[in-house]
Amino acid sequence: MARGSVSIVVERCKACGFCVEFCPSKVLALSSAFNSKGYHPPHAVTPEKCSGCDLCGMYCPDFAIHGFRTDKPAAKSETEKEPDDAC
Ligand code: SF4
Numbered sequence: 087m088a089r090g091s092v093s094i095v096v097e098r099c100k101a102c103g104f105c106v107e108f109c110p111s112k113v114l115a116l117s118s119a120f121n122s123k124g125y126h127p128p129h130a131v132t133p134e135k136c137s138g139c140d141l142c143g144m145y146c147p148d149f150a151i152h153g154f155r156t157d158k159p160a161a162k163s164e165t166e167k168e169p170d171d172a173c
């Protein structure tokens with residue numbers, strides 16, 4: 087399953103709420119904390135649900151948030167067999 091993470095630049099946020107509204111996985115909510123401009127930036131309330139789709143980043147008018155994929159190829163423990171052709 088695709089996994090992702092979301093990065094928030096708190097000081098750029100103007101608390102429009104677009105990212106909260108449009109996140110398909112309902113990862114985000116506006117925080118009760120203030121940034122230095124007096125806005126409530128979002129925070130991830132269910133970060134484990136983030137797919138890294140970056141819809142939040144596409145909707146944010148202030149480039150204050152972006153999502154990214156963190157899924158790595160399944161950790162295959164394929165230990166390569168060393169060729170043993172010592173002819
Ligand atoms: S869309 Fe951007 S400016 Fe609006 S609340 Fe989210 S992070 Fe803040």
Ligand code: SF4
Pocket residue numbers: 090091092108109110111112113114135136137138139140141142143152153154
């Ligand atoms: S990257 Fe996608 S799933 Fe993650 S917080 Fe942003 S909109 Fe939601």
